Amino acid sequence: MGAHVDFAPSYTPEQEAFRSEVRAWLSEHMPKTGGDLDSDENYRKFRQLGRDLGKRGWLRPTAPKQYGGGGLDVASAIVLYEEMDAYGLPIPPYYDSGGWLGGASILVWGTEEQKQRLLPPIFTGDVVTWQLLTGPEAGSDLAGTKTDARRDGDEYVINGEKIYVGGSHGADQFWTITRTNPDGDRHKNLSWFMIPANLPGITVRPMELLGDGGEGIGAGVKNTVYFDNVRVPAANLVGGENNGWQVASTHLELEHGSGGSVGRNRWFTRALRWANEQQRDGRPLIEDPEARDRLVDIFVLTEISRLFGLRNFWMNRTHQPMTYEGPQSSYFRKLSGLKITEALHSLFGPYALTHDERWDFSEGTLDAYQRSAIVALHPGGTADIQKVIMARRIGMGREERESAGKTVE
Amino acid sequence: MDLSLTESQQLLKQSVEDFIEREAPRDTLVELQQTERGFNDTIWKTAAETGWLGMLIPEQYGGGGAEFTDAAVVYEALGHAPMPGPMFSSGVLSAQIIQHVGSEEQRQRHLPAIASGEVICTFALTEPEYRWGLHGVRMRPREDGEHYVLDGAKLFVYDAHAADYVITAVRTGDGEDDIGLLMVDTKTPGISTRRLGGFTSSESEVIFQNARVPKSALLGRPGGVRNALDRALMNATPLLCAYQVGGAQAVFDLSVKYSRERVQFGRPIGRFQFVQNHIVQLVNHLDAARWTTYEALWKLDSGREATVSVHLAKAVTSEGYREACDYAHEVHAGTGVMREYGLTLFTRLSRSLYHALGEPRYHRKRLADLVATIAVD
Numbered sequence: 001m002g003a004h005v006d007f008a009p010s011y012t013p014e015q016e017a018f019r020s021e022v023r024a025w026l027s028e029h030m031p032k033t034g035g036d037l038d039s040d041e042n043y044r045k046f047r048q049l050g051r052d053l054g055k056r057g058w059l060r061p062t063a064p065k066q067y068g069g070g071g072l073d074v075a076s077a078i079v080l081y082e083e084m085d086a087y088g089l090p091i092p093p094y095y096d097s098g099g100w101l102g103g104a105s106i107l108v109w110g111t112e113e114q115k116q117r118l119l120p121p122i123f124t125g126d127v128v129t130w131q132l133l134t135g136p137e138a139g140s141d142l143a144g145t146k147t148d149a150r151r152d153g154d155e156y157v158i159n160g161e162k163i164y165v166g167g168s169h170g171a172d173q174f175w176t177i178t179r180t181n182p183d184g185d186r187h188k189n190l191s192w193f194m195i196p197a198n199l200p201g202i203t204v205r206p207m208e209l210l211g212d213g214g215e216g217i218g219a220g221v222k223n224t225v226y227f228d229n230v231r232v233p234a235a236n237l238v239g240g241e242n243n244g245w246q247v248a249s250t251h252l253e254l255e256h257g258s259g260g261s262v263g264r265n266r267w268f269t270r271a272l273r274w275a276n277e278q279q280r281d282g283r284p285l286i287e288d289p290e291a292r293d294r295l296v297d298i299f300v301l302t303e304i305s306r307l308f309g310l311r312n313f314w315m316n317r318t319h320q321p322m323t324y325e326g327p328q329s330s331y332f333r334k335l336s337g338l339k340i341t342e343a344l345h346s347l348f349g350p351y352a353l354t355h356d357e358r359w360d361f362s363e364g365t366l367d368a369y370q371r372s373a374i375v376a377l378h379p380g381g382t383a384d385i386q387k388v389i390m391a392r393r394i395g396m397g398r399e400e401r402e403s404a405g406k407t408v409e
Numbered sequence: 410m411d412l413s414l415t416e417s418q419q420l421l422k423q424s425v426e427d428f429i430e431r432e433a434p435r436d437t438l439v440e441l442q443q444t445e446r447g448f449n450d451t452i453w454k455t456a457a458e459t460g461w462l463g464m465l466i467p468e469q470y471g472g473g474g475a476e477f478t479d480a481a482v483v484y485e486a487l488g489h490a491p492m493p494g495p496m497f498s499s500g501v502l503s504a505q506i507i508q509h510v511g512s513e514e515q516r517q518r519h520l521p522a523i524a525s526g527e528v529i530c531t532f533a534l535t536e537p538e539y540r541w542g543l544h545g546v547r548m549r550p551r552e553d554g555e556h557y558v559l560d561g562a563k564l565f566v567y568d569a570h571a572a573d574y575v576i577t578a579v580r581t582g583d584g585e586d587d588i589g590l591l592m593v594d595t596k597t598p599g600i601s602t603r604r605l606g607g608f609t610s611s612e613s614e615v616i617f618q619n620a621r622v623p624k625s626a627l628l629g630r631p632g633g634v635r636n637a638l639d640r641a642l643m644n645a646t647p648l649l650c651a652y653q654v655g656g657a658q659a660v661f662d663l664s665v666k667y668s669r670e671r672v673q674f675g676r677p678i679g680r681f682q683f684v685q686n687h688i689v690q691l692v693n694h695l696d697a698a699r700w701t702t703y704e705a706l707w708k709l710d711s712g713r714e715a716t717v718s719v720h721l722a723k724a725v726t727s728e729g730y731r732e733a734c735d736y737a738h739e740v741h742a743g744t745g746v747m748r749e750y751g752l753t754l755f756t757r758l759s760r761s762l763y764h765a766l767g768e769p770r771y772h773r774k775r776l777a778d779l780v781a782t783i784a785v786d
Binding site: 009268324 | 410411412413478665677679684686703704706707708777
């Protein structure tokens with residue numbers, strides 16, 4: 001309990017000094033990019049930036065130092081996020097969902113040996129990890145997965161298929177949930193694995209989707225991953241055999257937004273800039289009262305979203321008891337995304353839909369957002385699933401209020 | 410960054426809640442709502458004696474000199490009851506106007522009486538051609554020696570029926586800035602007040618018929634009102650938002666409880682996903698209202714530019730409270746519209762306060778005026 005309600009991070013002189021250090025370092029190491037951010041060449045540059053950040057412990061700033069994290073306090077981590085956000089980039093600057101969520105899960109559920117072996121490559125940016133959750137048969141019903149892992153000596157043999165996976169530039173390993181006892185009780189027959197991506201029997205095939213779901217550089221494509229008698233060392237089973245549903249609670253808790261965020265949705269700033277630049281009836285579009293009303297619609301939605309993210313960031317990092325806040329933020333972001341794309345469409349008309357080289361003024365972002373806002377309805381649980389979880393956490397629908405999953409970072 | 414309430418804020422909140430439990434439980438409030446005055450002496454005396462009423466008034470004028478967030482914690486707890494009475498109209502809105510628009514002599518004369526509860530004051534802006542904002546002020550007094558003579562009506566004035574003074578906005582000329590605020594004693598001959606019936610809370614009419622008001626009743630200087638009044642409104646608005654947030658929170662609490670207890674088709678209705686959806690939407694409105702409001706308060710307390718945040722908060726909160734009540738009624742169905750259950754106390758306020766200090770459309774319009782200047786970093 002502080003002396004004041006305070007929405008702004010406050011920084012000690014040491015943390016301000018840290019900001020100067022970060023700023024100077026980033027200005028030196030930030031790669032020069034051109035054209036499509038998601039091109040192979042640009043991606044390689046951002047991967048290198050990730051490794052460089054990782055060497056300094058800045059890739060996972062609040063993760064424990066002994067496993068390759070930064071061991072930094074919350075305010076210093078915010079400094080890092082803010083300074084990266086100034087470049088429009090998250091940490092890591094590339095798609096690494098399995099590193100984020102798998103890393104957090106291993107921190108809670110892994111053995112000491114697993115933490116020492118699996119976490120440093122993730123936290124230092126040596127590897128990129130994709131999460132593999134959804135199967136053709138198991139979408140919202142994650143526990144219904146039919147990807148099987150059968151014990152055979154010191155190994156498990158994995159067979160099955162996961163969809164909506166990863167991004168466009170490949171991964172080093174996969175973080176996935178499997179069924180380790182097809183005849184076992186529901187929720188008591190699941191196990192998680194960290195699987196090297198180069199094992200024999202693994203096939204990755206790109207899927208054709210409407211858009212990328214807006215998950216950052218390298219998320220341009222989703223894939224199907226096939227497992228055909230893939231032999232994985234038993235030492236890579238994390239959290240205990242058939243204990244996978246417990247482990248999932250950590251993974252899902254974070255994916256549902258309980259980690260929060262300090263950045264903001266950039267669509268208001270962008271829309272404002274374009275409304276100033278675009279002409280209608282010989283005047284800047286922003287002089288049209290209708291256009292300003294649409295900008296306000298976008299502003300209101302992005303402000304609420306920002307405040308939900310900020311609240312969750314604070315609750316998560318200061319270990320306040322959380323219930324429905326994670327899925328609330330996730331739900332609101334998904335639904336407001338659709339409303340924002342409608343406001344942008346109303347504001348800019350058909351320009352909102354084209355990435356034509358001659359006429360599009362948004363470098364392809366408007367068209368991409370119209371699509372990705374729709375794609376973004378499902379990752380990390382559909383909007384409806386977020387509502388179901390909220391209801392459980394609020395204490396409706398079940399005998400007992402469900403509590404939030406355990407996270408430690 | 411620290412979004413938790415301080416220890417003293419939690420104690421404040423507790424003291425309001427204790428008082429409500431003791432003196433103003435929901436069935437008492439349901440009864441009070443039916444009375445002509447709408448509140449009682451116990452409420453008013455307690456608000457004054459505990460210092461809740463004058464919290465925001467500076468200490469040198471007999472108030473508590475509290476910060477905005479402290480006062481908001483109290484107003485949120487009052488809104489959770491929902492406690493009726495002119496606390497906000499008098500102790501916050503009128504006091505802020507007098508503090509910012511009035512002269513030093515006027516501050517010394519009026520503020521201590523407001524803080525002690527001895528005098529009840531309210532603010533009358535809108536007229537039969539209803540429109541929030543100074544543009545809507547048409548009433549133009551005649552000058553007669555040392556007096557202004559007022560004719561006409563102020564309409565939808567909160568708490569005027571209980572007020573000793575009505576701060577009346579009048580036009581003193583044709584220019585945009587020709588606005589005067591008169592501290593009008595409601596006992597002046599030719600002035601009558603009447604509470605309006607219907608789905609209202611304390612909205613009243615104030616009729617002026619050849620009412621003679623001394624020129625000394627003019628707050629501040631003629632022509633110097635606009636900016637000072639704006640300051641006062643920017644300061645007062647988030648406190649009203651906090652009261653609305655308290656109401657939305659209560660409506661959420663009621664709905665969750667009901668969804669767990671009400672059994673239909675052999676199970677609590679909270680098991681049905683349509684019912685769950687109502688409460689999910691309700692809590693989204695509640696939290697949007699809460700965090701926009703408290704961020705605006707924090708900006709005021711920390712001396713940051715708060716105009717955009719205040720307009721945002723009022724737009725989101727007025728919409729949110731109204732929607733929260735709509736969803737609560739979907740959850741409660743028939744039970745919710747029974748007077749004795751108490752939900753309608755909130756529903757009534759969610760409607761009545763929707764347009765108080767400007768309806769959401771007004772605040773969105775102000776945001777639209779400012780939108781080109783909003784710099785987000």
